Amino acid sequence: EAQVTQNPRYLITVTGKKLTVTCSQNMNHEYMSWYRQDPGLGLRQIYYSMNVEVTDKGDVPEGYKVSRKEKRNFPLILESPSPNQTSLYFCASSLSRQGDNTEAFFGQGTRLTVV
């Protein structure tokens, strides 16, 4: 089954304690991205990756890091989480070439609370 898998689904952590949210897709997609979703603010892109070893900042990258060492995985790293990073996070993947089926597939979401 084609899917994007995020872990964990829920996480409560303390300020300053490094954490990683994993994202994996099994569709051989080149394009992967991370979004955060806050009430009334829609989907805001944090980072995206066009392919292995290629990553770029989105609209709200401050306080986050990503890596793309393999095509299927795109972890989101918070080196020193702060309460303003409390949010619902989504990973998504899609093909990125023109003319292909360009549907974006989302992971189940990770609800992060930083206290």
Add this chain to the structure above:
Amino acid sequence: GENVEQHPSTLSVQEGDSAVIKCTYSDSASNYFPWYKQELGKRPQLIIDIRSNVGEKKDQRIAVTLNKTAKHFSLHITETQPEDSAVYFCAATTFLGSNYQLIWGAGTKLIIKP
């Protein structure tokens, strides 16, 4: 770069009535326009999409129209039902070289009143 604006931010309609959500985009090179539905506590999922060589597409009670000249596209839901209550996002493609990415609208919360 691409900018996508979506209106309204909240839409409340009586069950059985129609709902229309509108989006405008800025990049004339955009050629793919999907709509996603996000139910409460769930992930966004594609419900319908349209490419720039088509003016309208229908799938049962939902339809999307595209006006390339005016750079806007709309989602139409007819005979609304309680299960249509959700947040809807539009998106449009923007291109970086030969690769593309989606730029998202801010979302519309659709409330179906019984």
